[in-house]
Amino acid sequence: MLRASIREISAALKEGQVSPTELCQKCLSLIKATRFLNAYITVAEETALKQAEASEKRYKKGQSLGPLDGIPVAVKDNFSTAGIETTCASLMLKGYVPPFNATVVQKLLAQGAILLGKTNLDEFAMGSGSTDGAFGPVRNPWSYSRQYKEKCLQNPKTQNEDGNWLITGGSSGGSAAAVSSFTCFAALGSDTGGSTRNPASLCGVVGLKPTYGLVSRHGLIPLVNSMDVPGILTRCVDDAATILGVLGGHDLKDSTTVQDPFQPFQLPSLTELKNLCIGIPKEYNAPGLSRETLALWSKAADLFEKAGANVVEVSLPHTSYSIVCYHVLCAAEVASNMARFDGLEYGHRSSVDKSTEALYAATRREGFNDVVRGRILSGNYFLLKQNYEKYFLKAQKVRRLIATDFANVFSSGVDILLTPTTLNHTVPYREFIKEDNRTRSTQDDIFTQAANMAGLPAVSVPSALSEEGLPIGLQFIGRAFQEAQLLTVAKWLENQVQFPAIQLERIVDHLDIVSHQEQSAFFS
Amino acid sequence: MAAPMLRRCSNWLRIRKLCLGKAAELHGRAAPVAASALCREAKEPASKKSRDASWAAVVGLEIHAQICSNSKLFSRSQVQFAAPPNSLVSFFDASLPGTLPVLNRRCVEAAVVTGLALNCTINKKSLFDRKHYFYADLPAGYQITQQRLPIAVNGTLSYSFCVGKNQSEVITRTVRIKQIQLEQDSGKSLHDDLRNQTLIDLNRAGVGLMEVVMEPDMCCGEEAAAAVRELQLILQTLGSSQANMAEGQLRVDANVSVHRPGQPYGVRTEVKNINSARFLAKAIDYEIRRQIEELENGGTVLNETRTFDFKLGCTVAMRDKEGKQDYRFMPEPNLPPLILHDATSLPAHANPQQVVDIDQLRENLPDLPSAKRAKLVERYGIQPQHSFTLLNEDGLMEFFETVMKATEMNPRKVVGWILTDMLGYLKKHNLTIKESPISPSLLAELLNLLGSGRISSPAAKQVLEEMWKGEGKTPALIVKEKELELIRDRNELEHICQAVMGDHQNEVAEIKKGNQKVLNRLIGQVQKKTRGRADPALVKEILEKLLS
Incomplete structure (x- = not known):
């Protein structure tokens, strides 16, 4: 039952096959059983059960709030949640309980969704592994899947000892792991340079980054204000569309959301691809792209072509400059956004109190990890009067060129771009930490951050298992505010590839008390 | 508000006491701006010592006017003077992470009408920037301001002041307005040296300010004071600011330098914290004199920030860490460009709540x-x-x-x-x-x-x-x-006049000798007797008749 999609579980709730409280309890039990994944920082058991109870009352009265009523969800721990600790996986905000809900959280709750807890991440979302948080790294559920273990057994080189567990990608790794391990039906991530799509790809789930300005950032603790977008992680494309339908639209509290009315939509099943033009950006065949991912990418292109779509190679000539400019802009905004963490109003405060300046310095040294401090330092360097033009302004100009690259391609008749999401499938933690955070981010965000630079919607769809039995995702990038088209195409591919469900029998099944008979009702 | 925010509550209560004390001191009505002697010297060089005449002073002003609005520039918190400390603080004002600025339309309109009244060009597109510095009463670590493209530029302000005997000559001058920018006010810090702690009141944090930057077109304290006074009246007439200096709604920083006429401008100092109209001219004139003396004594003027000590009546150098600070300006990414409209650019079906129409504001400007x-x-x-x-x-x-x-x-x-x-x-x-x-x-x-x-x-x-x-x-x-009505009955007055004449034989004799001046003395006596109720013209006429 926990493996169901939102549509399926929503129908089950409606028909009374399961009650919101039962469902919530099952999820909470599974969260406990999968504690070792470290996907959650805070589990809001008490409030979740209360919300489930309220939902149950509504169902009994026949006053369900809609398809999300009673559906357990998780939220990345950089979204403010009223009354629930919000840490950003940083000592700086340990113990910080916001007095208000982020708009997206508020919208989910208003639809009756059950907030199970807050998911783990890289500190302040700075990272691509979910390995650099104050509360430890997140483990990829696929480390424990039958698919991966079987392959490992065949290959004596990769003995799956415990130390060989795999990373989730990041920074929304907790949310991806939570959705992938069936502890919730959908999760919010945030996406600044690929933080939703990257872990979605590595954990075998759908990760949607909406158009900048479509979904409110109010209450999302910022990384880069001009690129941050709340992301959506689900187990299928339809579910992502459902959640987006709830989250999208203008918010008075976020002046960067567009004022045009937003209509929730359902995705049609594409039967006719004749009028569709898929662009394959040649620059995305980049050094480091794995053989398998390249093959999958090209296989997907063939699928579209065979189905009648027009598949064309296109060029985004400034792609190679994107990542370095992304880092300059990111660091600059980080330096600015992090200035508020001074220990005065909220969060960690050092006991050093010789002077206000000493208090600031000690508080910030104690509260932030090396990655955050490093970005603050370089960001402030880029913003110095003497450097502003050389770095920040130049990066902004390149950002404009990158947006123009996309605009040119789309105006040439291309509807959707198809690219890899990441260079390769996930790697063991041991491997991952051999490189520092900055190097990893540079490699891992390579295909994803350009969409943030241009503000475009993009989605990662799990497309195949690698030879090692690990998920590989492909990315679609669409025109601004054309999420419906983007997701429709993504759904078509999803149907074609029939990505296998993760097999976590040993962990999940003894908790999922539903009989096989009932299960087969969902998965006949 | 959340508990963590209130953890200094007991401290904040103490602030209130301090605040009220300060307020009481400042509450006395602002005296009219004092005329400055130095300025007069500059205007009438012939009558003055040659020393001052050989120097010219240049004064420019940066004026922060608090916008008169119900709520703050980017949040819904109320704006109110002398409210209990930290009682007017929204999540945004306290810089809780994840909060975003939402621009207050009223503040934009206030800046536009002020720009129009000061003959500025109103920029139909202006931008917001972040100015970074760490200070305890600046919770976000940056101030949102308009550094690159302010809302109004290139204006003028005409102001006048009276000189001469009886202040009967009116002199009118004009100062150029470089720009008007919208920005956030900071909170207030109160340093308790005794307990070695700083108390923070965030009521003022985020209140809308207009920074009016004047070109250095003035030459003395009197001119600066008159310009500020005129600006104050304009703001009050427009209602864009209450501009009460005692309540900190109008704050003036002055840039002052001196040079020999015909030579390039000298090194300038910035005199800050001139928070009273009374001291504005004094502070500037003191600074001009100080610089002249410094230079005449072979010294140099440092590019520094000074503060006016109203008790000592002089400017004092501030510990100048701030001056050399790099503010690391950056565009504010959470606010789109501020777009204003006029009749030609107004979108056809614009929601009046969403647009600011410059032409409409211009039409409704009051008499200045x-x-x-x-x-x-x-x-x-x-x-x-x-x-x-x-x-x-x-x-x-x-x-x-x-x-x-x-x-x-x-x-x-x-x-x-x-x-x-x-x-x-x-x-x-x-x-x-x-x-x-x-x-x-x-x-x-x-x-x-x-x-x-x-x-x-x-x-x-x-x-x-x-x-x-x-x-x-x-x-x-x-x-x-009180029986104060004028006595206009001729008979009654004649009786009184005769009585007075009878009591003042000496005076009568003098007048008869031809000393008419003494007549006034008699008139005075009549008034004394009638307690000022006698019609003076009639009394004079009667006395003259009786004495002839």
Whole structure:
């Protein structure tokens, strides 16, 4: 039952096959059983059960709030949640309980969704592994899947000892792991340079980054204000569309959301691809792209072509400059956004109190990890009067060129771009930490951050298992505010590839008390 | 608000005490701007020591005017002076992470009308920037301001001041306005040196400010003070700021330098924290003199920030860490460009709540002080310098005009009564014209008694004195009760005059010898006897007749 999609579980709730409280309890039990994944920082058991109870009352009265009523969800721990600790996986905000809900959280709750807890991440979302948080790294559920273990057994080189567990990608790794391990039906991530799509790809789930300005950032603790977008992680494309339908639209509290009315939509099943033009950006065949991912990418292109779509190679000539400019802009905004963490109003405060300046310095040294401090330092360097033009302004100009690259391609008749999401499938933690955070981010965000630079919607769809039995995702990038088209195409591919469900029998099944008979009702 | 935010609650309570103490001290009504001696020297070099004449001073001003609005620039918190500390603080004002700025339309309109009144070009597109510095009363670690592209640029402000004997000569000058930018105010820090702690009040944090930057077109404290005074009146007329210096709604920083005429400008200092109109001219003139002395003594002027110590009456160098700070300006990413419209660019189906129409604001601009003064001079024929005085206090012009409607008296005389007698009294009792116990209609009634010859001028003053008591008695009643009505009965006056002459034989003899001046002494005696109630013209006529 926990493996169901939102549509399926929503129908089950409606028909009374399961009650919101039962469902919530099952999820909470599974969260406990999968504690070792470290996907959650805070589990809001008490409030979740209360919300489930309220939902149950509504169902009994026949006053369900809609398809999300009673559906357990998780939220990345950089979204403010009223009354629930919000840490950003940083000592700086340990113990910080916001007095208000982020708009997206508020919208989910208003639809009756059950907030199970807050998911783990890289500190302040700075990272691509979910390995650099104050509360430890997140483990990829696929480390424990039958698919991966079987392959490992065949290959004596990769003995799956415990130390060989795999990373989730990041920074929304907790949310991806939570959705992938069936502890919730959908999760919010945030996406600044690929933080939703990257872990979605590595954990075998759908990760949607909406158009900048479509979904409110109010209450999302910022990384880069001009690129941050709340992301959506689900187990299928339809579910992502459902959640987006709830989250999208203008918010008075976020002046960067567009004022045009937003209509929730359902995705049609594409039967006719004749009028569709898929662009394959040649620059995305980049050094480091794995053989398998390249093959999958090209296989997907063939699928579209065979189905009648027009598949064309296109060029985004400034792609190679994107990542370095992304880092300059990111660091600059980080330096600015992090200035508020001074220990005065909220969060960690050092006991050093010789002077206000000493208090600031000690508080910030104690509260932030090396990655955050490093970005603050370089960001402030880029913003110095003497450097502003050389770095920040130049990066902004390149950002404009990158947006123009996309605009040119789309105006040439291309509807959707198809690219890899990441260079390769996930790697063991041991491997991952051999490189520092900055190097990893540079490699891992390579295909994803350009969409943030241009503000475009993009989605990662799990497309195949690698030879090692690990998920590989492909990315679609669409025109601004054309999420419906983007997701429709993504759904078509999803149907074609029939990505296998993760097999976590040993962990999940003894908790999922539903009989096989009932299960087969969902998965006949 | 969340518990973690309130953890310094007990400290904040202490702030309140401090705050009130400070407020009480500052609450005294601002005295009129003092004329500065130095300025006069500059204008009349021939009569002055050659030393000062060989130097020219350059003064530029940066003025922060707090916008008069119900809520703050980017949040819904109320704006209110002297509210309990930290009682007007939204999540955004306290910089809780994840909060975003939402621009207050009212503040934008205030800046636009101010720009229009100062003859500025209003930028249809302006931008917001972050200015970074760490300070305890700046919770976000940056101030949102308009560094690159402000809302209004290239304006002018004409201001005048009175010089000469009786302040009868009006000099008018113009200062260029470089720009007006919208920005956030900071909170307030109170340093408790005794306990080695700083108390923070965030009520003011995020309140909307207009920073008006004036070009260095002034040359002395008096000019600067007059320019600030005129700006203050304009802001108050527009309602864009209450511009009360005592309450910190108008704060002036002055850039001051001196040089030899014909030479390039000298190194400038910035004089900060001139928070009272009274000290504005003093602070600038002190700084000019200090720089001249420094240079004449072979020293140099440092590019530094100085603060005016009103107790010592001098400027003092501030510990100058701030001056060399790099503010690391960056575009504010959470606010789209601010787009204003005029009649030609107004979108067809625009929601009036979502657009600011410059042309509409221009149409609704009220009469500015300069226009009001011109009208007063034209309509009533009063002296130009009196029109300044009438505009100088809020409500005084209206008082005058209401009186004028109810009396036939010559406007110049009415002005005399209001500016001399009324204002003198009000000042003595520290009252504003709006608090005056004498209403315009009562004053008009009194002036009508005087005008119609029913009472004498000294008697009128007596009546006025009685009216101050605020017992609500009409002037006519007071005249009756106190028997102040002019004695115009010829027979009665002749009797009195004869009695006076009988008592003052010496004077009578002198007058008869031809010393007419002594006549006044006799008239005075008659008035003394009648307690000022005798018609002076008639008395003179009778005495002259009796003595001839």
